Amino acid sequence: MEVGGVSNFCCSGSHSADLGAQYITATSSYAQSHHRFYSEPLSAGVLQPLDSLVEGLKYKDGNKDYMTPLGMGSMVKHFLSESGADLFFERHVTGLYRRGASWEVQWKAGGSEMFDAVVLTMPAPQILQLQGDVGHVLSVHQKQQLEGVEYSSRFAVALFFPPDSINGPGRGPSLVVHTSVPFGLKHLERDKEDVQPIILQELNKLLPGLPQPISIKCQKWRYSQVLTSVPDCPGHMTILHQPPLVCAGDSFVHSNFDGCVKSALSVLSVLKASL
Known part of the structure; x- marks a missing residue:
């Protein structure tokens, strides 16, 4: 599994601060459908109830607010550690090339590796910037949808x-x-x-x-945050079924924790059916 991105949690000596999202709000609906994704990190101490007042926040009945003592990135690290996957960081993907029943993924620093399936979770504009065969296998409609995604x-x-x-x-x-x-x-x-x-x-x-x-x-x-996501999207976009090439992330749903979970679950169903 290849994992990329910029850490939003920084430290300076005995100090720490999160430069990304400051808290998570769970609606009553998501608190039920995504219960395990809250209960597990709560039990592990990765997630804690937010016990302070957020000025200007519009509170709704049933909503619950949480914070992460070690930064939002600790939620990602928690689920990755529980997955048992082999992780490789600091690999900047620049190109994808179809090689029969596999994908060759090339790195900015040089070199490449073959994969049976690829899931892209970077912002939509960066997907369109990838070198190789992504642009060739995208349909005209899919390309237009990705071009329509807007971020703040x-x-x-x-x-x-x-x-x-x-x-x-x-x-x-x-x-x-x-x-x-x-x-x-x-x-x-x-x-x-x-x-x-x-x-x-x-x-x-x-x-x-x-x-x-x-x-x-x-x-x-x-x-x-996503201002305009892909409309009427189930949380992912399947660019190619075989070998599987799937796009996911908040470009295809909405920009918060539950949006990420919803997108991940939709990708899981695709991969299980494909593999």
């Missing part, structure tokens, strides 16, 4: 403070700032090093008494 873009900044600056001795506090969708769109093509001072300037206007941080981490999310 954001910047996130984590500030780490010394232990005695706010809460006294002990673990140092951290603060995470997420920019708005219009801001992300306006500054999308700028380097994060150029955008960070703008964000910090606005932050100091909102919180003028903020202590001086000991370190700062800025993250640019070119593909944040």
Whole structure:
């Protein structure tokens, strides 16, 4: 199994902060249909009930909010560790080539490997950028659907403070700032090093008494949340049945934890039928 992506959980000494999603909201419906995907990480301590107030959040009856003490990435790591799969990280996929009953996957760093089936979970625009035979096996309609997927873009900044600056001795506090969708769109093509001072300037206007941080981490999310997903999609798109080539992820459902689970379950049914 090949796993790629950028970690959204960063650490600085005794500090930590999550630059991705800050909490998970389970609707009453998903809490039932996806019960095991909540109960297992809760039992393992990976997931915890969110016991603090989120200002501006519209609470609905039956909804439950959760947080991850070690970052959202810990949920992924939990399920991967339970799967027993052999994992290989830091392999940037650049091309897919059909080789009879298999797929040859090529890496940016050079080299390739053969697979019986491939599941792509990167954002739709990156699927269309892949070299090789993906563009040849996509139907005109499928290509149009992928081209229609739209993402918001954001910047996130984590500030780490010394232990005695706010809460006294002990673990140092951290603060995470997420920019708005219009801001992300306006500054999308700028380097994060150029955008960070703008964000910090606005932050100091909102919180003028903020202590001086000991370190700062800025993250640019070119593909944040899906604004427009593939319409009427069951959570995946089968590009080729044999050898199986399936696209999945929030491009084909919606951008939250339950959307990811829904997409994964739909892919599982496809792979079981194909293999």
